Amino acid sequence: MHEILNNLIGNEIITFLIAAALPLVFIVPYVMLAVYLERKVAAHIQDRLGPMRVGWHGSLQLIADFLKLVQKEDIIADNNDKKLFNLAPILTFAGAYAAYAVLPFSSAYIGSGAEVGVFFLVAISSLVVAGILMGGWSSNNKYSLLGAMRSAAQIVSYEIPSVLVILSIVMITGTLSLAEMSDMQTGYFWNWMIFGGAEIGLTKFLLIPFMFIAFIIIYISSLAEVNRTPFDMPEAESELVAGYSTEYSGMKFAMFFLAEYANMFAVSALVTILFFGGYQSPFGYVGNLLGIEWLVPIEQVFWFCTKGILFVVVQIWLRWTLPRVRVDQLMALCWKYLIPYALVNLIIIGIITLI
Amino acid sequence: MAIRTEKMTLNMGPQHPSTHGVLRLELEIEGELVINVKPHIGYLHRCFEKHAEAMTYPQVVPYTDRLDYLASMSNNFGYAVAVEKLLGIEIPERVEYIRVIMNELNRIASHQVALGTYGLDIGAFTPFLYLFRDREYIYDIFEKTCGARLLYNYIWVGGLSHDIHQDFVKDVKAYIKYFRPIMDEVNNLLSYNKIFIERTANIGVLPADVALNYGASGPVLRGSGVKWDLRKNDPYSIYDRFDFDIPVGQGWHGTVGDSWDRYYVRMLEMEQSLRIIEQAIDNIPDGDVQSAIPKRIKPPAGTAYTRVENPKGELGFFIISDGSVNPARIKVRAPSFVNLSLIGEICRGHLVADIIAILGSLDIVLGEIDR
Amino acid sequence: MKTYLKNTWEGLYTVFVGMVITFKHMFTRSVTIQYPDVKIKLPERERNRLYVNMDDCIGCLQCERACPVECIEIETVKSLPTEELGQTSNGKKKSLWVTKFTIDFAKCCYCQLCVFPCPTECIKMTDIYEFSEFERENLIYNFATLTSKEVNEKKSNFEKMQAEKEAEKAAAEAAKAQKAKAETEEKEVNNQESPETPGTEKKE
Numbered sequence: 027m028h029e030i031l032n033n034l035i036g037n038e039i040i041t042f043l044i045a046a047a048l049p050l051v052f053i054v055p056y057v058m059l060a061v062y063l064e065r066k067v068a069a070h071i072q073d074r075l076g077p078m079r080v081g082w083h084g085s086l087q088l089i090a091d092f093l094k095l096v097q098k099e100d101i102i103a104d105n106n107d108k109k110l111f112n113l114a115p116i117l118t119f120a121g122a123y124a125a126y127a128v129l130p131f132s133s134a135y136i137g138s139g140a141e142v143g144v145f146f147l148v149a150i151s152s153l154v155v156a157g158i159l160m161g162g163w164s165s166n167n168k169y170s171l172l173g174a175m176r177s178a179a180q181i182v183s184y185e186i187p188s189v190l191v192i193l194s195i196v197m198i199t200g201t202l203s204l205a206e207m208s209d210m211q212t213g214y215f216w217n218w219m220i221f222g223g224a225e226i227g228l229t230k231f232l233l234i235p236f237m238f239i240a241f242i243i244i245y246i247s248s249l250a251e252v253n254r255t256p257f258d259m260p261e262a263e264s265e266l267v268a269g270y271s272t273e274y275s276g277m278k279f280a281m282f283f284l285a286e287y288a289n290m291f292a293v294s295a296l297v298t299i300l301f302f303g304g305y306q307s308p309f310g311y312v313g314n315l316l317g318i319e320w321l322v323p324i325e326q327v328f329w330f331c332t333k334g335i336l337f338v339v340v341q342i343w344l345r346w347t348l349p350r351v352r353v354d355q356l357m358a359l360c361w362k363y364l365i366p367y368a369l370v371n372l373i374i375i376g377i378i379t380l381i
Numbered sequence: 382m383a384i385r386t387e388k389m390t391l392n393m394g395p396q397h398p399s400t401h402g403v404l405r406l407e408l409e410i411e412g413e414l415v416i417n418v419k420p421h422i423g424y425l426h427r428c429f430e431k432h433a434e435a436m437t438y439p440q441v442v443p444y445t446d447r448l449d450y451l452a453s454m455s456n457n458f459g460y461a462v463a464v465e466k467l468l469g470i471e472i473p474e475r476v477e478y479i480r481v482i483m484n485e486l487n488r489i490a491s492h493q494v495a496l497g498t499y500g501l502d503i504g505a506f507t508p509f510l511y512l513f514r515d516r517e518y519i520y521d522i523f524e525k526t527c528g529a530r531l532l533y534n535y536i537w538v539g540g541l542s543h544d545i546h547q548d549f550v551k552d553v554k555a556y557i558k559y560f561r562p563i564m565d566e567v568n569n570l571l572s573y574n575k576i577f578i579e580r581t582a583n584i585g586v587l588p589a590d591v592a593l594n595y596g597a598s599g600p601v602l603r604g605s606g607v608k609w610d611l612r613k614n615d616p617y618s619i620y621d622r623f624d625f626d627i628p629v630g631q632g633w634h635g636t637v638g639d640s641w642d643r644y645y646v647r648m649l650e651m652e653q654s655l656r657i658i659e660q661a662i663d664n665i666p667d668g669d670v671q672s673a674i675p676k677r678i679k680p681p682a683g684t685a686y687t688r689v690e691n692p693k694g695e696l697g698f699f700i701i702s703d704g705s706v707n708p709a710r711i712k713v714r715a716p717s718f719v720n721l722s723l724i725g726e727i728c729r730g731h732l733v734a735d736i737i738a739i740l741g742s743l744d745i746v747l748g749e750i751d752r
Numbered sequence: 753m754k755t756y757l758k759n760t761w762e763g764l765y766t767v768f769v770g771m772v773i774t775f776k777h778m779f780t781r782s783v784t785i786q787y788p789d790v791k792i793k794l795p796e797r798e799r800n801r802l803y804v805n806m807d808d809c810i811g812c813l814q815c816e817r818a819c820p821v822e823c824i825e826i827e828t829v830k831s832l833p834t835e836e837l838g839q840t841s842n843g844k845k846k847s848l849w850v851t852k853f854t855i856d857f858a859k860c861c862y863c864q865l866c867v868f869p870c871p872t873e874c875i876k877m878t879d880i881y882e883f884s885e886f887e888r889e890n891l892i893y894n895f896a897t898l899t900s901k902e903v904n905e906k907k908s909n910f911e912k913m914q915a916e917k918e919a920e921k922a923a924a925e926a927a928k929a930q931k932a933k934a935e936t937e938e939k940e941v942n943n944q945e946s947p948e949t950p951g952t953e954k955k956e
Binding site for chain 3: 067069070071072073074075078242343344346347348363367
């Protein structure tokens, strides 16, 4: 990807800038689609229709909302810490956005071909905690502070089960790079990690139940990472109004919003790469069938986005089904249930790979 | 060495998404633990009792609607029974049967709001919408009968304002058939959900003797294991002719008297109300619903106190009459007012998030508390 | 250990059951309607805005008395015996001019207590519910059909009639007083002619 752009433009710096801004081209339409889907899925679950008036069946509602948010007054209270207040949404969004650098959208494009992809992803998505804490503290509001503290505790604790599960996948595939992991799951859908991996043998069939358990664990922790129900204590509407983003209005609120949805896709994408084949198609490529070589990367982008959005829809579905978990029960769930299961899972998978 | 903590006073102000109305709660917390809760009421005071002294007896009925605005029929019922006791008149059978059916339908509607908003406080958004959709069907039945959807002015002193409409029996039977499976669905979605149980079991445990000492009534009292229901223990109207059970909290998922018990008692009460309606709907006798309404209500001087079983608890009306067309004094014993006084007692030692759960399980309506 | 595993299993199972329920609901028809484009037909007993048919109103003030919030204001003027106001639709003869009939819908609580006492059933509740206004004064609906000139005319007619009646009454009183005076004078004269009756002087 870099070579193509480099040849086209010739200037290294501009190539890097374009490659860095490319995920934005994905994120903005994706966020519009995700928010629209959220409202529509929520409405249909609740036996109603959702937005219907703006555009065909409400599809342009997002643009209306965005315009409304942009033209709102930017309220900063007197006692707020102005520097932190302005910095918080930017930092939160930066943390979510930086994760897109290592996500392989297709075999031809990856933002940065780092060898330590997974490691980088886990580390940089913790930047969000700093942003949230800043937002809560500088709001000068007891409720926001409570919300921010809870959120920080939650994100930091739920990193551990996800890292344990990621470790088990790393043990099987032997590599930290996300692009290589996706490459290893080529073929048809029974080569995906959730069905035991690409090598046929006894290990493949032994691994399947433990892969399912690992998938459930990482999915639950990813819900907690992005502060979605049932773990949305920090933004609990009925208790803290809106938690750490109570005092924000206008464009800054939109940034928090954007950051949340971008984060949702990032963790869903991680789950698909680890377990569901990343950008690989379940049935083989049309491009290969027809003999058109350059169609294949485009198809891979399509499959990657579809799978990611499918998991985002499952997250939305869960939000509207489940009640909220209380803060101390959230911690108990993480430390007393998820971590022991993840550890035991890790050990068993390690033993199986040794066979 | 204990950590030195400081007490913080947090105000859950009059405008809050989860206090059911304009209620101000002053919490004293240390970190997340609650030390004390003080409710401040009076934001919805509309001088009902003083105003009633200037109205004639039939004119008070629209005002009683607005006491507990989620269960208007029950308020009307209580007032009508009180004034009928003062007057000493006999009510036709048809009127009694229709009153009971309307009262029970309103009980179901009120419990639907209670359960729906309780789920909303805990974070489950969908059961709220399902229960409100079902409440709309009850509203449609009421609308066809008396023309209004929330504040009915239907049960008058001595009778009813309108006779039931033609399709009443058919509509009510269709509703009973429709609503039974919905209760199972909401149970599967919300009541038996592990997260919900974790949030509400063992929270806000109310021992039976404390409840009796504070004067609690309704599902709050029954959730603590005390089997006391005015429809069976002190029957009024024709409730002694129907066969129904009184659900009592048994500590299904925790201790007896916790929030889950109070929640589930309401769910079971809806089922029992359906049973009563089923028994009553087939046996409505014929007659004229307006024959016993006196032309001018001028009760002899005296006092009367009657109590009825409101969905929220025991609603009492105390009326002093001095022989004129206006009552001299009406005093309302509101069940939510008494139930709210419990909150300081049962909130100690819980987290801030539990206050919401406990308040929701007490099911208060500010219209009653402030009158 | 057993409760630990039981908790895990229950947690996952109940979440799964809940998800199945919401999944089924994703594909059911919605129960809402698109309101401004589609409106439901309301039942006939619906209680929304009031309507007064002034041809039938006899000015009995029953609805004003029955209203618990005092939102109806009626003023009537008695008509002259020579004027013909016509009849209501159920045969009653009208004898009062209704000069003011306003209902303040900002106060009306839609309780329907005014509909029942009306002897000619001229005040009714319709099913119109979309009548919001920008100014509060626009919610005071005026139902009387007399123009202010006519109102003044009726009032002055009434006052004239009252004045005439007063004059007649005064004249009748004066005539009666005259007659009584004449009678007492006659009695005096009669009394003076026969002074033997005892005790008459004391009575004066």
